[in-house]
Amino acid sequence: MDNPFAAKDFVTLKGIKRTDLELIFETALEMEKIVEKRTRADLLHDKVLGVAFFQVSTRTRMSFESAMLRLGGGIVGFADPKTTRSGDYYSESLQDVMHMMNGYADAIVIRHPQSGAPAEAATVAEVPVINAGDGYNEHPTQAVQDVYTMLKVKGSIDGLKVALVGDQNMRVMHSLPLALAQYNTHVYFVSPKDQAMPQPWLAEFTKVGLSFEQRIDLEGILSDLDVIYLMGTKTPSYSEGRTEVMLERPQTPQPYIINREKINRAKKSIIVMHPLPRVDELPVDVDSMDAAFYFKQANNGVAVRMAILSLIFGR
Amino acid sequence: MDNPFAAKDFVTLKGIKRTDLELIFETALEMEKIVEKRTRADLLHDKVLGVAFFQVSTRTRMSFESAMLRLGGGIVGFADPKTTRSGDYYSESLQDVMHMMNGYADAIVIRHPQSGAPAEAATVAEVPVINAGDGYNEHPTQAVQDVYTMLKVKGSIDGLKVALVGDQNMRVMHSLPLALAQYNTHVYFVSPKDQAMPQPWLAEFTKVGLSFEQRIDLEGILSDLDVIYLMGTKTPSYSEGRTEVMLERPQTPQPYIINREKINRAKKSIIVMHPLPRVDELPVDVDSMDAAFYFKQANNGVAVRMAILSLIFGR
Amino acid sequence: MDNPFAAKDFVTLKGIKRTDLELIFETALEMEKIVEKRTRADLLHDKVLGVAFFQVSTRTRMSFESAMLRLGGGIVGFADPKTTRSGDYYSESLQDVMHMMNGYADAIVIRHPQSGAPAEAATVAEVPVINAGDGYNEHPTQAVQDVYTMLKVKGSIDGLKVALVGDQNMRVMHSLPLALAQYNTHVYFVSPKDQAMPQPWLAEFTKVGLSFEQRIDLEGILSDLDVIYLMGTKTPSYSEGRTEVMLERPQTPQPYIINREKINRAKKSIIVMHPLPRVDELPVDVDSMDAAFYFKQANNGVAVRMAILSLIFGR
Numbered sequence: 001m002d003n004p005f006a007a008k009d010f011v012t013l014k015g016i017k018r019t020d021l022e023l024i025f026e027t028a029l030e031m032e033k034i035v036e037k038r039t040r041a042d043l044l045h046d047k048v049l050g051v052a053f054f055q056v057s058t059r060t061r062m063s064f065e066s067a068m069l070r071l072g073g074g075i076v077g078f079a080d081p082k083t084t085r086s087g088d089y090y091s092e093s094l095q096d097v098m099h100m101m102n103g104y105a106d107a108i109v110i111r112h113p114q115s116g117a118p119a120e121a122a123t124v125a126e127v128p129v130i131n132a133g134d135g136y137n138e139h140p141t142q143a144v145q146d147v148y149t150m151l152k153v154k155g156s157i158d159g160l161k162v163a164l165v166g167d168q169n170m171r172v173m174h175s176l177p178l179a180l181a182q183y184n185t186h187v188y189f190v191s192p193k194d195q196a197m198p199q200p201w202l203a204e205f206t207k208v209g210l211s212f213e214q215r216i217d218l219e220g221i222l223s224d225l226d227v228i229y230l231m232g233t234k235t236p237s238y239s240e241g242r243t244e245v246m247l248e249r250p251q252t253p254q255p256y257i258i259n260r261e262k263i264n265r266a267k268k269s270i271i272v273m274h275p276l277p278r279v280d281e282l283p284v285d286v287d288s289m290d291a292a293f294y295f296k297q298a299n300n301g302v303a304v305r306m307a308i309l310s311l312i313f314g315r
Numbered sequence: 316m317d318n319p320f321a322a323k324d325f326v327t328l329k330g331i332k333r334t335d336l337e338l339i340f341e342t343a344l345e346m347e348k349i350v351e352k353r354t355r356a357d358l359l360h361d362k363v364l365g366v367a368f369f370q371v372s373t374r375t376r377m378s379f380e381s382a383m384l385r386l387g388g389g390i391v392g393f394a395d396p397k398t399t400r401s402g403d404y405y406s407e408s409l410q411d412v413m414h415m416m417n418g419y420a421d422a423i424v425i426r427h428p429q430s431g432a433p434a435e436a437a438t439v440a441e442v443p444v445i446n447a448g449d450g451y452n453e454h455p456t457q458a459v460q461d462v463y464t465m466l467k468v469k470g471s472i473d474g475l476k477v478a479l480v481g482d483q484n485m486r487v488m489h490s491l492p493l494a495l496a497q498y499n500t501h502v503y504f505v506s507p508k509d510q511a512m513p514q515p516w517l518a519e520f521t522k523v524g525l526s527f528e529q530r531i532d533l534e535g536i537l538s539d540l541d542v543i544y545l546m547g548t549k550t551p552s553y554s555e556g557r558t559e560v561m562l563e564r565p566q567t568p569q570p571y572i573i574n575r576e577k578i579n580r581a582k583k584s585i586i587v588m589h590p591l592p593r594v595d596e597l598p599v600d601v602d603s604m605d606a607a608f609y610f611k612q613a614n615n616g617v618a619v620r621m622a623i624l625s626l627i628f629g630r
Numbered sequence: 631m632d633n634p635f636a637a638k639d640f641v642t643l644k645g646i647k648r649t650d651l652e653l654i655f656e657t658a659l660e661m662e663k664i665v666e667k668r669t670r671a672d673l674l675h676d677k678v679l680g681v682a683f684f685q686v687s688t689r690t691r692m693s694f695e696s697a698m699l700r701l702g703g704g705i706v707g708f709a710d711p712k713t714t715r716s717g718d719y720y721s722e723s724l725q726d727v728m729h730m731m732n733g734y735a736d737a738i739v740i741r742h743p744q745s746g747a748p749a750e751a752a753t754v755a756e757v758p759v760i761n762a763g764d765g766y767n768e769h770p771t772q773a774v775q776d777v778y779t780m781l782k783v784k785g786s787i788d789g790l791k792v793a794l795v796g797d798q799n800m801r802v803m804h805s806l807p808l809a810l811a812q813y814n815t816h817v818y819f820v821s822p823k824d825q826a827m828p829q830p831w832l833a834e835f836t837k838v839g840l841s842f843e844q845r846i847d848l849e850g851i852l853s854d855l856d857v858i859y860l861m862g863t864k865t866p867s868y869s870e871g872r873t874e875v876m877l878e879r880p881q882t883p884q885p886y887i888i889n890r891e892k893i894n895r896a897k898k899s900i901i902v903m904h905p906l907p908r909v910d911e912l913p914v915d916v917d918s919m920d921a922a923f924y925f926k927q928a929n930n931g932v933a934v935r936m937a938i939l940s941l942i943f944g945r
Contacts, residue, residue, distance in 0.1 A: 103929025299418025614733025
């Protein structure tokens, strides 16, 4: 099969095709067998993956690392820029770090608080660069994993009505619609007015033919939804970097909390997804409901990232 | 041989049997050959170990990682919760982290400042959970390694008189007697009155048939001892987390310092153990004495953890 | 061939011989084939490398780790002492950490803010200890990588005129001349007077027969140079540890900035090297010049460290 990912960067879902997504999903289904057997393959035993996390991560970094290990590969890099010269006095530039890591690794996964940093890194590094989340821009591998989760649960993406609930500035909110646009879906962007989807992204979604509308709550649409994709509102600013202490955490306004009561009013088959971590927008008593798919969604990250890695390495 | 550890959690030594300990020790003796040849086996080449250190560690984390590497396995996780979403604004819950890591790793080693966290984690994770130290509760793998060290040096545990000297609130002080209770030993808990063994632990030790007594110093027993197991007094509170700067470190009171002079007054065959790190309770000029076994004790951590891992993985 | 590195520590270039360097270079040329194919060998598949970074690093740590992975080995250790008991309340001693790591790894790479720490570590650890930079003392593997870079570009070291520009207290400035002294070179130490080469190092260089002179600028020598090896001036004090915020960073004085204009006045074949990270002493518009070899220099770190590791492990 033609592999459009071989030796390429993976920094955006702009321009992604349905066939591209399908190729990843087919590969991920194969990879899932390895994950479910809890074993390791040798597919990338000869490769070293660089991980450059200029911003903290739990799921994304660990699932990439787990994916690389399950493919037999090795990992070099950092989980915290403070352990590097980027985080000290030198404030070493992204470009200089990438020139270096290009020599140390065969592909580089980068998370960065600044939008566009992975694309910038890709102009420097000769090896493939994978965007693991950049500022308020994109988080393409998360979106692929999310659509994969919908596909696994629903059997098909076509026909789905999906509500993206929460702060529409967040990067996952941008990559996911780009993927959904390749299918026959309808997407609701549900948020407070001051956290609405930014205009340039609305223009982008129109350009790729996404069917969508903006809402300030789930009023009148809840019973039609197949998927609620939830994030927090007023999440901390990425561009300010890590916020270790937040003195007064605002409570999430009621319309953006998805609790048992709302789920019980929705379709019986509805699924609730969340990229995690969560705060109060998703109470823990939802975890035991049939609709709760966010932990499965998180775990799908390994098979999907195995697929993306193996495709990028042309295996 | 029957393997009671296969696919099981390892979070406490409550309920441990002598035959269980002996199985670990026999396995560790085999593993020690690999360590001594400084080579790697392939026993767990297909497995990924998750390490979740919510509290700093040197020996325990590294010896688990070294053990996993020497068995051919891979490692994913974190040495510092600040590099994860548990350590930032989100204060992601232990449960959510475990739901996630369950998908990324085939067993999870967890250290946590809160007592009971590994047991709690084990209720969430389907994969085996190993307690690498939880608050003021237990540190079971350390205790196994400690008894293994006694066995290697003394040839037998039965008949040993062991003094546990220092703050009896510390977790190692609780796991070790649970293991020693499976043998014919006599244990002295030696500490200042305000750092005496907590009542619930005394009840626990009585329940498992441990022969023990409490003391405020070594007066009258020093010459009878076979093993001095030493820890500091007034060690920093685990529940307060990492204490980076301590303005006025109190000096250890004389009765709880084990120096050359005291060791010279003890049996010629006495051995001094310490889980490390140490402060002033164990002066460095003891290192050159024949009685000093704490570095050997630390190094035994690799073979013992290899044994525990291989047994848990049923290999 | 005789291998003088087998099972030995590698903590200083004092006493290094030309034939020793040549052996590393020949081995590195072989290793470069593995790096260039972006593959992994199995040479050290049975070994575990300990990395003990008591001071932050980007290039050195990652290139050692990449080197070990490309040789098939495993890695255990820490990139930040704050994740260990050395960085907390206990301030665990270097000796105690080394006693421990000696049991966990088959060789130990150590970076430390204190001069002489790796040599001290080597007296404790039975396994080989490799100095990855100690305070203001030495950085031997960096120097070997630097001379290797010169050799690759120039074809020969003999006859080269090399200017070491910047703060002469820095550790790279000490190891590099020790290596260059084994060849027929002439070295200029170019720095502000208050950052001149310390007298004990001048004595050391005289002892090993280095041809050198001290300068306060490049006046009168620029057109003769074959290599400019650049570092910053007034770089932060190593002994003060990591300096996360520097309120007023002084600008590098003009004589110690190497810009396009100066390079254009030098020999057409001149090469500019820098151990990185850089600040303003090396403007980024130099990167596109033919003379810029610092990224290649950084990347050579992997092959050279693979060579050093394989020689130390006697493979």
